Amino acid sequence: MSDAAPLLSVDALTVRFGGLTAVDGVSFSVDSGRIVSLIGPNGAGKTTVFNAITALHPASAGDIRFAGRTIARTFDARTALRIAVVAIACAVAFQIGYAVEDLWDAAILAHYRYQQPFPWASALASAWKHLVGHGPWPAIVGALVGGAGAFNVWWGTRRTPDLVFARGIARTFQNIRLFKEMTCRENLLVAMASARRWRWANPLAAALRLPAFRRGEEQAAAAALEHLRFAG
Secondary structure, rough: OOOOOEEEEEEEEEEEEEOOEEEEEEOOOOOOOOOOOOOOOOOOOHHHHHHHHOOOOOOEEEEEEEOOOOOOOOOOHHHHHHHHHHHHHHHHHHHHHHHHHHHHHHHOOOOOOOOOOHHHHHHHHHHHHHHHHOOHHHHHHHHHHHHHHHHHHHHHHHOOOHHHHHOOOOOOOOOOOOOOOHHHHHHHHHHHHHHHOOOOOOHHHHHHHHHHHHHHHHHHHHHHHHHHHOOO
């Protein structure tokens, strides 16, 4: 065991399905360059552990770190701005929708004159006065509902399989489904085309056969052969 931080660290991982606790406080670590097995009887929760690590099932408790980092989207300024935009949009919608018929009468019908230019400035002033006259409570309720909903969506997507994969964790499944008409090397290339380091495989670069695409193909093919040699 080295003194360096483990590549994968699982601390007190717990997964519950309703009242059933499938994984209860599991902790282990995997150092870089090592091959580690997780063993246990049927129903012990081995697959659930892998599903929790790769975010196929949400962890009820515990911490999962890869390369020293927790795999989860952080609450940054961009996230706060998006939530604020949703909250403001909902506040405006609630304020307008609270008395939309009266607003139409005050802003449109009260200023409409047959075959006369419509006074947009006066109409907007009347609309604003009408909205303010109803008080801020519809807007406050809308902002709370919209902000809470946006935050809940962000919280539910803090840790997703695509994020885990992008950070460097990939997995196979018990029911492996390969492309039977393709060789082992070609099946590996399919998986490698989705990885961050092999992003050369995009439709535009492939269609135009750009030099970067051709170099990426050669590098990926060599890497696939190396993986096959390693696995024997």
